[in-house]
Amino acid sequence: MSDQLIADFEKRFPRGAIIRGTLRLPADRASVTVLYGPSGCGKTTLLRCLAGLERPESGVIEFRGETWFDARRRRFQSPQQRGIGFLFQDYALFPHLSVAENIGYGLRRRDPDRPRAISDAVDRFQLQGVEHRCPGQISGGQQQRVALARALVRRPRLLLLDEPLSALDAVLRDELRLQLRSQLREFGIPAIVVTHDPTEAIALGDDIAVMRDGEIIQQGPVQDVFSRPADARIARIVGMETVVPATIVETADGLASLDVSGTRLTGVAPAAPSRRVLVCIRGEDVALEREPQPGLSIRNQLPASVLWLVPEGPLVRVGLNCGFELTALVTRRSRDELDLAPGSNVTALIKTPAVHVVPHD
Amino acid sequence: MDWAAVRLTFQLAASTTLILLVVGLPLAWWLATTRRRGRFLIESIVALPLVLPPTVLGFYLLAAFGPRSPLGLSYQNVTGSTLPFSFPGILLGSVLYNLPFAVRPFTAAFAGLNRRLLEASWCLGESRWGTFRRVALPLAWPGILAGMVLTFAHSVGEFGVVLMIGGNIPNVTRTLSISIYDDVQALDYAAAGQSAILLVAFAFIVLTITHVIGRRGFPV
Numbered sequence: 001m002s003d004q005l006i007a008d009f010e011k012r013f014p015r016g017a018i019i020r021g022t023l024r025l026p027a028d029r030a031s032v033t034v035l036y037g038p039s040g041c042g043k044t045t046l047l048r049c050l051a052g053l054e055r056p057e058s059g060v061i062e063f064r065g066e067t068w069f070d071a072r073r074r075r076f077q078s079p080q081q082r083g084i085g086f087l088f089q090d091y092a093l094f095p096h097l098s099v100a101e102n103i104g105y106g107l108r109r110r111d112p113d114r115p116r117a118i119s120d121a122v123d124r125f126q127l128q129g130v131e132h133r134c135p136g137q138i139s140g141g142q143q144q145r146v147a148l149a150r151a152l153v154r155r156p157r158l159l160l161l162d163e164p165l166s167a168l169d170a171v172l173r174d175e176l177r178l179q180l181r182s183q184l185r186e187f188g189i190p191a192i193v194v195t196h197d198p199t200e201a202i203a204l205g206d207d208i209a210v211m212r213d214g215e216i217i218q219q220g221p222v223q224d225v226f227s228r229p230a231d232a233r234i235a236r237i238v239g240m241e242t243v244v245p246a247t248i249v250e251t252a253d254g255l256a257s258l259d260v261s262g263t264r265l266t267g268v269a270p271a272a273p274s275r276r277v278l279v280c281i282r283g284e285d286v287a288l289e290r291e292p293q294p295g296l297s298i299r300n301q302l303p304a305s306v307l308w309l310v311p312e313g314p315l316v317r318v319g320l321n322c323g324f325e326l327t328a329l330v331t332r333r334s335r336d337e338l339d340l341a342p343g344s345n346v347t348a349l350i351k352t353p354a355v356h357v358v359p360h361d
Numbered sequence: 362m363d364w365a366a367v368r369l370t371f372q373l374a375a376s377t378t379l380i381l382l383v384v385g386l387p388l389a390w391w392l393a394t395t396r397r398r399g400r401f402l403i404e405s406i407v408a409l410p411l412v413l414p415p416t417v418l419g420f421y422l423l424a425a426f427g428p429r430s431p432l433g434l435s436y437q438n439v440t441g442s443t444l445p446f447s448f449p450g451i452l453l454g455s456v457l458y459n460l461p462f463a464v465r466p467f468t469a470a471f472a473g474l475n476r477r478l479l480e481a482s483w484c485l486g487e488s489r490w491g492t493f494r495r496v497a498l499p500l501a502w503p504g505i506l507a508g509m510v511l512t513f514a515h516s517v518g519e520f521g522v523v524l525m526i527g528g529n530i531p532n533v534t535r536t537l538s539i540s541i542y543d544d545v546q547a548l549d550y551a552a553a554g555q556s557a558i559l560l561v562a563f564a565f566i567v568l569t570i571t572h573v574i575g576r577r578g579f580p581v
Binding site: 053079084085086088090092093 | 475477478480481482483484485486487488495496499500
């Protein structure tokens with residue numbers, strides 16, 4: 001009970017928008033909770049309320065039994081008192097201070113351990129050689145590491161990250177995503193990451209809270225929420241219907257041969273070598289046929305049986321069993337042509353590039 | 362050249378700048394960071410001397426300094442002297458009249474700061490005062506310096522308010538611009554020309570300095 005972060009508050013804006021923060025997550029161990037949702041849904045505001053940068057109008061925020069905010073008792077702790085680390089989207093590095101001074105900013109000047117703590121962080125975040133430069137003179141990836149080092153060197157009790165990778169270009173983002181997860185793991189503190197990128201959510205998160213229109217509408221382990229969204233609304237927001245654990249059997253020519261609970265799949269190999277992965281497939285990338293199509297170049301042709309059908313406007317969401325549970329999105333017309341019903345046997349076709357392989361150690 | 366006037370002018374300008382630095386910085390910080398609605402009212406009051414004729418301000422100050430007003434009376438009780446036609450009198454007038462020339466650049470400098478940097482500092486455990494000292498001041502420094510230079514230069518050229526409050530007493534209230542006026546009245550064009558060319562040179566140097574300061578800044 002007391003080892004949790006419990007938030008249940010409302011932040012109202014003058015124009016009528018209301019952000020409801022209802023969160024409950026373990027605060028005593030390394031765990032990454034992703035706050036996921038479309039842009040403008042209030043994720044950042046919720047994060048800022050947790051940090052003490054915004055003050056909600058009503059409700060409570062408790063951290064390990066400490067009251068951070070209580071509207072009724074008029075209690076409000078400032079960001080300084082909360083002992084958190086906050087990683088801003090644009091990193092907010094102090095432009096007039098060197099990399100080393102940025103990292104040491106939050107440490108007491110008189111602290112005899114300060115120089116050692118700074119040089120340790122410089123080594124750990126691979127910033128050797130740039131510690132005397134100004135933030136304007138280093139690369140985007142280095143800036144991100146400086147910001148992370150600056151927050152973590154103070155050993156915060158909770159780390160809040162606002163779109164930590166969005167300021168980077170796509171190639172760097174893929175690379176740093178993996179690094180970031182292991183860095184968060186290493187420090188052994190709970191973290192909340194805001195993102196609108198499904199791949200980022202899957203790669204970084206243990207748990208996920210899906211937000212829409214200022215409210216958290218589903219919270220749970222990443223795989224569960226992505227594979228079993230509570231309703232169609234959430235399914236549309238997450239946009240990645242199938243997320244299943246898999247192991248890489250072998251990689252050749254940049255392609256990975258995957259074992260998904262006994263079923264073989266081919267996907268694009270991830271940049272970093274990693275055995276345990278998550279396989280992610282969008283519903284619209286799965287085509288259905290009655291028979292296997294030997295003439296086609298599509299590598300993944302899986303015999304499957306239909307489990308369930310949910311009509312969704314002009315489309316139908318189809319749940320399949322092909323050794324693991326796979327969701328396909330087809331038109332009403334295809335459903336009629338294929339005569340789909342629970343129990344019917346079909347072949348699911350998935351192009352190799354549509355099988356996203358996300359390392360998840 | 363009226364060296365007493367030169368000395369007095371720079372003494373007045375330096376004191377005005379120093380006082381406005383002490384008073385103006387907190388006021389500008391408040392204006393730049395507050396979300397209160399009353400802000401606009403204060404902003405207008407600060408900007409008033411920009412559009413008000415100096416004689417109007419001088420007239421009201423003269424009335425306020427008079428022995429029958431509470432301000433004039435209490436000043437007289439404390440110091441034993443009166444404000445009109447004295448150096449403290451013209452200094453007070455000059456401070457009020459130069460308020461916008463200091464506070465507006467200071468406010469612009471603070472408002473131009475990336476708010477995230479202040480928030481980042483708070484999240485790193487630094488107090489509000491510490492954040493002001495370690496982040497806001499160093500980053501807003503070029504703007505603050507520009508405001509100080511502008512204030513100094515403007516109070517060097519101050520005429521209307523000083524004449525209204527201080528008159529023309531050598532060594533006490535006779536500044537350079539008043540001595541020019543006085544010299545022209547006395548048909549001493551040579552003396553007026555000397556003082557005038559000094560002020561032109563000074564103004565040119567000051568403006569060049571402000572532009573150089575304005576160019577500097579930190580790459581973000």
